[in-house]
Ligand SMILES: CSCCC(=O)C(=O)COP(=O)(O)O
């Protein structure tokens with residue numbers, strides 16, 4: 766059972782990422798796991814930098830049902846997929862940062878390979894800049910069920926330990942608690958900015 770503390774931490778993470786400009790114009794969505802069956806997801810269409818606990822709706826992880834009758838995020842199916850795939854995932858943050866949006870278009874292949882950066886070590890389990898961290902990029906889709914199915918199929922053979930990019934759309938990342946999801950978001954965003962600048966300066 767997720768305590769109120771995790772929802773409170775999620776609300777402050779939303780204010781933090783909103784202040785950074787990572788959820789512009791109602792973009793982005795966030796959630797926290799309650800238990801094996803339920804999570805709390807941001808309501809669709811809200812300014813994600815200004816949420817309160819009352820803006821989070823209880824959603825069934827199995828079938829995306831929201832008993833309140835209010836409308837959870839349009840991307841609910843991606844959050845619940847992550848909670849089904851990874852029992853250890855307890856918080857999911859989806860943001861529309863400029864770096865994630867642009868880099869996911871500049872990189873034409875299905876995977877962004879990050880290597881050579883000390884900051885890779887902010888990602889759980891990473892211990893060296895010499896290792897390569899693959900970040901999957903999925904082509905964007907307005908059909909979230911179809912997108913979730915593509916991601917689910919991919920995840921059967923490729924682990925997605927931190928998150929994934931949606932091409933021309935943004936980053937979805939998670940962690941074992943809100944603090945870890947927040948660290949992954951901040952670290953990945955830093956790495957994306959470094960990688961974009963490197964490609965610009967090296968004319969790649
Ligand atoms: C203007 S944002 C377009 C929809 C989107 O990608 C998003 O992250 C926000 O959707 P939500 O339904 O969660 O508000």
Ligand SMILES: [Zn+2]
Nearest residue numbers: 792793859935
């Ligand atoms: Zn989005």
